Amino acid sequence: MNAWDHLPNAVHIDRVIASANSYPKLWEQAWDQVGNQAWNQARVQVWKQGRDQAWNQAGNRESDQARNESRSAILALVAYDDCATYLQLPIDQLEMLYHLNEHPACILLQPAVLVFAMERELAQG
Numbered sequence: 001m002n003a004w005d006h007l008p009n010a011v012h013i014d015r016v017i018a019s020a021n022s023y024p025k026l027w028e029q030a031w032d033q034v035g036n037q038a039w040n041q042a043r044v045q046v047w048k049q050g051r052d053q054a055w056n057q058a059g060n061r062e063s064d065q066a067r068n069e070s071r072s073a074i075l076a077l078v079a080y081d082d083c084a085t086y087l088q089l090p091i092d093q094l095e096m097l098y099h100l101n102e103h104p105a106c107i108l109l110q111p112a113v114l115v116f117a118m119e120r121e122l123a124q125g
């Protein structure tokens with residue numbers, strides 16, 4: 001049992017961890033493209049909700065190589081219960097949505113959206 005299994009986004013946290021372990025180079029590429037601008041705001045949200053245990057455990061599950069790159073997506077999924085739908089948006093829509101509502105998850109999930117798109121391309125050959 002994981003410390004985040006009770007969270008609404010548990011399945012998405014597991015997906016990010018699995019992806020980071022399977023495709024660490026893709027996560028590095030995505031991080032280089034997107035970076036991280038909303039980290040502190042989401043971290044405060046995790047603290048306010050008392051979800052530190054879930055964040056600490058989930059944020060340290062992926063491979064060392066992809067750890068920093070995937071932690072922003074995991075942080076968003078732990079902090080914001082309503083953000084999983086953002087994972088299904090194309091990156092340009094996610095960027096536009098951030099400009100409209102400035103939700104930190106729109107920034108934090110951008111590396112995951114990029115990686116998941118690259119994974120689909122790899123699967124299609």
